[in-house]
Amino acid sequence: MEKTISNKDTQLFLNILVHGFVQDNRTGEKVALLVGKWDEAMYYMLGDPTTKPKGYDPMTEVVLLWERNRSVTKTRYNLSPFAISLNELTLGLMEILPPTDLRLRPDQLNGVSKCREVKT
Structure with a gap:
């Protein structure tokens, strides 16, 4: 499996979005989508959302991989x-x-x- 990840700078160092795919080396097929903010949470979705019908929202099928542990107390x-x-x-x-x-x-x-x- 090959992973392709890219960062999208949305507001000059404030909100860095991460977006990428996990790709099968043999077939070249995208098997999963990875999306999130590097400092808040990461999600994945099986399959390639670009092959879904028009108007499909991939965020309806995402699964949480990791989420930042928000500290209860200020440090x-x-x-x-x-x-x-x-x-x-x-x-x-x-x-x-x-x-x-x-x-x-x-x-x-x-x-x-x-x-x-x-x-x-």
């Missing part, structure tokens, strides 16, 4: 809980991190006054 920089957890320091992690790791900087650990000491 700094609108990071997801998963993204925030990637930067979390645990005791086991602190033991194996090199001293140059960004997460060990005093300003990252809310020690702004300690930053002044390190600089002078």
Whole structure:
């Protein structure tokens, strides 16, 4: 199977639409349609909607593949809980991190006054 995906820029970096097909390599037949917004949700539909009768709306048969998990609480920089957890320091992690790791900087650990000491 071959996948062809294209991005459609609708409003200068604001709403990027993704639209594409999954194509059978042997027959060249389009077997599925992929559509959505890269930062909101992706959907698929089996078959090629361009072969359907005039006036057919492919959005009536789409199936949700993925949808963004909208955070209930507002977080700094609108990071997801998963993204925030990637930067979390645990005791086991602190033991194996090199001293140059960004997460060990005093300003990252809310020690702004300690930053002044390190600089002078």
